Amino acid sequence: MRVSLSWLKQLVDIDVSTDELVSRLIDTGTEVEAVETAGEALNHVVVGYVLTCEEHPNSDHLHVCTVDVGPVGGAGSKPAAPLTIVCGAPNVAAGQKVPVACVGAQLPGDFKIKKSKLRGVESNGMICSARELGLGQDHDGIMVLDQAAPLGQNIAEYLGISDTVLVCEITPNRPDCLSMRGFAKEVSAILGTPLHLAFQSPRNPHPGQSAQVDVEDPTTCPRYVARVIHNVQIGPSPAWLTQTLEAAGVRSINNVVDISNYVMLLTGQPLHTFDFDTYSHDEEGKAHVVVRRAHASEKIQTLDGIERTLAPDMLLITDGGKKPMALAGVMGGLDSEISDATTSVLLESAVFAPGMISKTSRDLQLVSEASLRYERGVDRTFCDTAADLACALLEELAGGEVESGVTDVYSEPYEAPTITLRYQRVRDITGAPITDDFMMAALTSLGCTCENASSKDATATVTPPPTRPDLTRECDLTEEILRLWGMNQVTATIPKGTNVAGKRTLEQLRAQTIAQKLIAFGASEAQTYCFAENTDKELLGNPDLPAPVELINPLTQDMRTMRRLMLPGLMRALQYNVARNITDVALFEQGRVFYANQESPENQPKEPCHLGFVLTGNRTPRAWNEHERAVDFYDAKAAIETITEALKIPKLRYKEADPATYPWLQPGKAALVYSKKTLLGWVGAVHPNACAAFAVTQEVIAAELDQDALLALAEPLQKSAIKPTQDQPAIKIDLALVVPDELDYTTIYQRITSAGGKYLESAVLFDVYTDATRVGEGKKSLAFTLTFRAPDRSLTSEEVAASVEKLTQKLERGLNAQVRAG
Amino acid sequence: MGVQENIEQIKTDGLAALKQAASPEALEEVRLGFLGKKGTLTKILRSMKEVSPEERPLIGKLVNAAQKELESALAAQKEILEAAALEERIAEGTIDVTLPARPYAQGHAHVITQIVQEIENLFIGLGYTIVDGPYVETEYFNFTSLNTPADHPSRSPRDTFYVKTSRENNQVSDLLLRTQTSPVQMRTMQAQKPPIYVLCPGKVFRPDTADASHLPQFTQIEGLVVDKGITFADLKGTLDYFAKAIFGEERKTRYRPHFFPFTEPSCELDVSCAACGGSGCKFCKGEGWIEVLGCGIVDEQVLINAGIDPEEYSGFAFGMGAERVACLRYGLGDIRELVQNDMRFLSQF
Structure with a gap:
């Protein structure tokens, strides 16, 4: 969501700096990803007042002026001494308010303003023409401003071309903040400043009601408002509208499309405009809009020119139930699009079931500004007001004649949930000493109505506004209270955690x-x-x-x-x-x-x-x-x-x-x-x-x-018992066996350990040797170190020799081995 | 020359000879020459009978004194020779201590394992146990039980790998590769009564093509506490402790409200940027803060889904990516290095 600060300021009072606003937004849960500034090229260009204007002593066309540029560093700071500026424009005169590029300014075209000397006279800036400021082609002379222009004000600000855009990430639970109306409410709650929300209606409605609407399944479309506007002149939008849309990142197309986008950005209500004449008309000239599910494999060519194959879980806006005119809540049909030849507009201001829109959008891999908002939830109480505003603008900016008849199929009226809030519960969950009064004030500032239900139970009955479908439970309100109270204000503690012990298994x-x-x-x-x-x-x-x-x-x-x-x-x-x-x-x-x-x-x-x-x-x-x-x-x-x-x-x-x-x-x-x-x-x-x-x-x-x-x-x-270490001396004997090649080690080893007698402690293989001449063809020699030890006494060499002798005999017989001990 | 002078002479000669002896062999020769069975001093002792009885005590004394003196000189010389010999042996043993060490193959634990274990140890110290669960999960445990709406985009095949089952027509399935370790939390809550203090580290999967900041398989570390009287303040205390232990005592923390289906209230934790100390720089994109993890108070509905009464118990949960911690700790620019397994990379940790 791109939020133009100048637009926002029309809707809510902002009494803090942009930096402060950004930091308050972040602290209360609106992620500001970037702050973009338009008109940055005109930094250091301010409104100045020409005090004196004399002929240049060494030139016949230059003037030497003294110019008051007001306070340096904005209002409230010390006034700067008047600047001496050499100016060549024929129209410069004392008593004019003019744009002055001070030293340090960097004008469009990478033109840096420096202190300089012009024919011997020092010049500390430049009085600018419109072209030099990149504001037009006029280069006949300097721009002369209105006498009311505030001295020292930044020129971009004065001309209203400076704007700051906050690029915000809106979490999926906050559809309200996908509109300027909702965003302004949020800012008003954060700053505690008043809102200025008022929405126009058409001034001069004409009798008539040329739209008839039928909704087959109200659960898929709880409300559908249709208006018809005749004699519309398609054309470009005025500059303010184009600029507003551009700041929001929306490309201007024509006045009709721009108005529907503008109203959506302002109110959060997606609108769709059809060319009324692409609908068939009955004998009274009425169009018959039928909202129905798509048939299996039904096709529609959407505005982006792609033919889409639909499924029965998708919703269509149709001409009399037959021809698909739009993919409801996602994208219009190419055939019913507003064109330069359009004269009558059928305006749709409706609400569709969020789950249905998100599934359609996902299945068709088609995401639009409308589908984004419908997925998250649109305030159904506002469809008529948004439609009225769009009609008023079509009347004003496109010369349209608005039919007074409002077709409003409101089959599933909004029911506000009521939530019981226990003040103590909020304190128990947050661990913060938040007062009852603060809770009431915070929720009220967010548009909830709060009634102290029972002072005995210390509870309140809270009704959230219809723009906040995310608020349905006490814990949702706890979050609202906590974020406005300030998560960073909560004093950190560690859980008491009785009867817990950490470990790895x-x-x-x-x-x-x-x-x-x-x-x-x-x-x-x-x-x-x-x-x-x-x-x-x-x-x-x-x-x-x-x-x-x-x-x-x-x-x-x-x-x-x-x-x-x-x-x-x-x-x-x-x-x-x-x-x-x-x-x-x-x-x-x-x-x-x-x-x-x-x-x-x-x-x-x-x-x-x-x-x-x-x-x-x-x-x-x-x-x-x-x-x-x-x-x-x-x-x-x-x-x-x-x-x-x-x-x-x-x-x-x-x-x-x-x-x-x-x-x-x-x-x-x-x-x-x-x-x-x-x-x-x-x-x-x-x-x-x-x-x-x-x-x-x-x-x-x-x-x-x-x-x-x-x-x-x-x-x-528990089985890992220690084996006692042996202190009695050991006797070591080396034993070499020559055996057939195919005999594996494990067999030999097992034979040695089983035949070695009870004092054989270990048999460690230390050599394996094959050599046809010395060991013999098909044979190998294995050499072991045998360790003998008795647990309770010193063994005698005779005892060990006897064990080795026995072992040797067994190996010679059992393995057909030649054995040599030493 | 009288006997007395003779003894004196022998002693003088003996001492001189001892001093001259430059090797153990020479020393032994001198000893034998003077003090041996046939040595000159021994000879005098043997010829004592030739000495007059009145002189005998005096001569005996002199011989003994000379013998003692020679013996102690012999011992001294022996010590000198031994010291010299040792010195020589040591001199011969001189090596170039700057030559390289013997190669010793030392393996290395993967940096992600090290980070996971470090964080595990931290939370074990706070009373947590370590749990894990299946990688191939049911949709119920991965999403539904955790309060993820049926039409939530995270369930779409663009964000979740689905697994073929025998029952389905292989177009839709309720079996998937877990996208988070949160299903382990749900399994723990369903299996165990509070108090619950668990850390769930493990591999998770999302269909993201590998690039410098994404991998289709990565490592999540989630924590869950459910106990009586758990507050948001407890969440902060725990995560402040974690952040300072992992990123440095001097780091500050910031909690930003956010949205997760699993928690309410939810927030994200930032730590002050280490590169600039919070004033804003290239590394933190001028913000002064680095996002570290998501967290919040466990949503009441999640507790109810787990069969825990939210009026009796409350809890908090948090989750972070171990790869992200690696990036922040070591300035890792491309997380694909974590799965390339280049020995030169692995051996740096």
Whole structure:
């Protein structure tokens, strides 16, 4: 909403500066987004009085004048000394009031006024012609102003061409402020100053009533006022009207259209003007307006030239129920538009159901000044007054003959709500010591009628004005009172909050632990979209995945499902880095994945939280004191195990992943991760084909775990008992086994730990070695450090030797291993 | 030369030799030469029987004194040598302390996570718990229960992502991606009796094409209090505390009345601009104030929808975008950086 301050000042007294007004508006809830000033080019140009005018001593056409420019800095400030100004205009004379551009002025055409010397005489400004001020073409001489012009006043202000426009954001609950009438009321309430609202009626109505109106469903159109005006002369609008509309951001079209826009801006009542003769007339010459719902697929070409296909939940203004003439409350039809040939005007001043208008506007993606207002609610008590005002202006500015007959179908009269206001309740909710009197005064200033219903109960009965459909409940009034009292005046307190204690749940804390562990591992947290890209499944090698969650209205067709895996988003993030030559990347994300779940009562999908990470490049970067080392599968295992260890999740098992189910993983270099019988997720090298599909050429190690499953397996707090540390000395023995290549570590390890005897504390693998000549074809050597310890005494080396001997025999027999201990 | 002179001579020679000894080996050699089994001083002790009985006590005394003196000189010299050796070892161990540190891979929490956790911690301190809910929500929880009118523009497909269901014809649906974390507030109110002090941070979705100031997925942090006797003053106290803790003690706050369907009265909170201190600058577009969040007293109808009696309880709610806080705190100009996951960006936080 663009509010012209000069227009506003005609409607309400404003006794504060613009800055103060803006700040009061903001503090009471009207957002002022910008303050625009017209006539800024004429700053420092003021009304001056020519005291003396002498011939220039060194020139035959120049004059030397002394000019009084009044108080510098506006009324009330000290008068400045008269200025000496050299002027070349033939018509300058003592005793004239003239426009004076003082030093510092910057006239149109970037003409800066400076102190200068003209033929030896100092000149401190310029007496201006109309053209120099950009106010016309007259350059025959200086502009001579009326003697009544106030000395020192800014010239733009004096000429009425200066205006300040407040660009305001009006919240959707305040349709009243989408009009100057409502805005002025608001300002009057804020400042406590009087309003000057009066609306003209036609002076010279002519007998006649050529409009008949039928409304099929009154709930869709509670009121419809029609007026007919004949012998209208279409033409340009007068300057005041054009300027007023321009300040409001509305383009002038012709006097008839401009008047309907003007009345809407002033009163908030959208009007529509039809060319009366585009309606068919009955034998009495009457037009028959029928307001009805559109038929399915009915069409109308709107004013913007677009043919619109309609639906039965849209409302039409029709010619006798047949031809659509306008899309009610949204936009007129092209066929019934006012043209230069129009002589009779059918004026509509109506109210339509807000929900219907907003749906039509939304469905047709067509927003107009009218639809904006109808959506939010238009005061139905005012249709006739607005129509009267428009008629008066059509009479005055377009020479129209206004029919005296008013067709007013007012089928759903306005019923004012009455609200009981409890004074103490307002104080209880605001926490501010607002007096009963202030509440009454505030509501009254907003146009409510307030009656002290019961002094015993300390309540008032409040009837809001019809312009405020947002006021229906006590809490709505509380807001009005609070905003006028001043939100910033309320003394801040902290809730007493008895019996509340803040905390994170164990699960939230553990989710944080997971992130902390990965950060300590060296991975950075990524945040990617929950949307999947349609190609993701294919890029991953077309795995079988649970049914996706699909969007009806995706942002782009490429992003129409929700993700089912974290990996694609992380791969894209990784690729983004690699493409920028950042080749060492370690990223993780904790986020949700989505699986359709049509069994759930509301169809709400499953949204498990997953933990994904991707690693590529060097684990240890090249440095002067470090050998560079590429990240590998076992780094990913380490990352996973730091988490499971921190959460005290039962020991993990790794099983090779089936390439058919996990086509995005490199066969033989990927594993499923289990704890107990729960599948937690997968870890492995991303298949080179999948890497290539994501435009990554280097090896990527990735993992994705079900975080919900991790948290479910985490050990309950009360079970985390401490294991006592062992003080007895340990004996360490190294053990090397040569075994067939295909024998996996877990099998060997399990055999060692089960056969090592009760004092075997740990078996740590420290070497894996293959060499056809030294170890043998198809064989590998694994070396372990075995630690033996008894909890209660020092073990003897004989005891340990006996255990090792037993172990060696069992391994040799059970695993067909060659064992060497030392 | 008499025995006495001899002892004196041995002592003098011994002390001189000790001083000369420049290594532990040389020192040991000197010790053996004078004090060892075959050392010159030991020899004198051994030949004591040759000394006359009347001289014996005196000679014995002298030998003992010489021995003591030599032993303490030996210890002193040993200490000097050890100190020198240590010094040498230390000198050899000199490194260039300005060489770069060993590379140590340090990960970083995402800046949005950090902001969310910082704000969570603040409100945990005020007695709040942290709650979240489904991202795919029903229209009831996301809009209807929160007082959003049936024809409100925020429900339109231009402002809300709708999700296909098995029941609908896939043109209209009552399932959507939540546009705010407020449905979590409603779920909390329906599940739990007051007092309620909760913070609901989480991802929300709106069909905005990504640009410098919009993302189709962003992070909201909402708070809700429902308790007996909660006032607008309590809302102010809480948010003043928040604003100063997050943006700086010196920042001022301003509450501007506004409109939200969920709250009544509603307002927006501004903090004074950090760049200019409130006098107006380019950063705050000359206003001196920066908008931070929306808030208000929970609308009575919302409490009723949650099964809470508004005559018994009242509450306040507030909501902000974590991305906006990131912009204000770190001068982030383009929020798309938050989802690009450039390691160079992530590692700055």
